[in-house]
Amino acid sequence: MNTTDGTLVTKLSASPVEDTVANLEAALTARGLKLFTVVDHSGEAAKAGLSLRETKVVIFGSPQAGTPVMEAAPLSALDLPLKVLVWADGDQTKVTYTAPSALAGRYGLSDELGNRLAGIDALTDAAVR
Numbered sequence: 001m002n003t004t005d006g007t008l009v010t011k012l013s014a015s016p017v018e019d020t021v022a023n024l025e026a027a028l029t030a031r032g033l034k035l036f037t038v039v040d041h042s043g044e045a046a047k048a049g050l051s052l053r054e055t056k057v058v059i060f061g062s063p064q065a066g067t068p069v070m071e072a073a074p075l076s077a078l079d080l081p082l083k084v085l086v087w088a089d090g091d092q093t094k095v096t097y098t099a100p101s102a103l104a105g106r107y108g109l110s111d112e113l114g115n116r117l118a119g120i121d122a123l124t125d126a127a128v129r
Helices: 017-030 041-047 063-072 074-078 100-107 111-115 119-128
Strands: 008-013 034-040 055-061 082-089 092-098
Touching: 008 017, 008 119, 017 034, 017 055, 017 082, 017 092, 017 119, 034 041, 041 055, 055 063, 063 074, 063 111, 074 100, 082 119, 092 100, 092 119, 100 111
Parallel strands: none
Antiparallel strands: 008 092, 034 055, 055 082, 082 092
16 A cells, blocks of 8 residues: 555555564565664553554664765755654554655655665565565
């Protein structure tokens, strides 16, 4: 499922949120990418006595891929490293991220630089299997 304007991509996962995050982490490791952190929004909400559906953001990247992008378009550092939202929507687990083409368009990236961001599609495919 994509947003109607094409800026976000959402995929359904066959696994619960925790397993989907673990699958994504394994895919990152297998590809030699850097996992910066996992932000556990729902866990932090629970610590504050609040309720939030399972919501985690996985932040990752590659200096080899991202550095040339940030060199060409310094403001792209606002969107890099890449982020994937893994969240519960009722009984479904969804994985959502900004479409690489949207990021390329936002920062006026060449096709070569935009392609450096496109690996997120295969990573998320691996996570939702």
